[in-house]
Amino acid sequence: xxxxxxxxxxxxxxxxxxxxxxxxxxxxxxxxxxxxxxxxxxxxxxxxxxxxxxxxxxxxxxxxxxxxxxxxxxxxxxxxxxxxxxxxxxxxxxxxxxxxxxxxxxxxxx
Numbered sequence: 001x002x003x004x005x006x007x008x009x010x011x012x013x014x015x016x017x018x019x020x021x022x023x024x025x026x027x028x029x030x031x032x033x034x035x036x037x038x039x040x041x042x043x044x045x046x047x048x049x050x051x052x053x054x055x056x057x058x059x060x061x062x063x064x065x066x067x068x069x070x071x072x073x074x075x076x077x078x079x080x081x082x083x084x085x086x087x088x089x090x091x092x093x094x095x096x097x098x099x100x101x102x103x104x105x106x107x108x109x110x
Contacts, residue, residue, distance in 0.1 A: 075099040 021058065071092075077085035 071099045072101055075101060 074085045078089045
């Protein structure tokens with residue numbers, strides 16, 4: 001009699017749990033699908049932003065190379081005894097900017 005009572009309780013409980021499990025599974029799949037869609041869309045947006053910034057980055061690299069070249073030539077002039085160049089190098093050093101003759105520019109290292 002006890003086993004018959006337990007068996008009869010399992011049927012209604014299972015039938016009440018089944019829709020909840022299905023609903024939870026469907027919600028989880030929908031949420032995962034939505035998140036995947038959003039991440040794919042954001043990745044595309046980030047890629048287009050990066051592509052739009054590429055010309056600016058190239059200009060910055062070119063300008064950095066030019067500034068490094070000017071700084072190196074100024075250091076060479078200072079080492080040769082040019083007073084104005086020596087003053088510039090000293091002022092840059094006071095501001096924490098060091099000039100190295102042997103350092104390769106970013107454009108040359110690529």
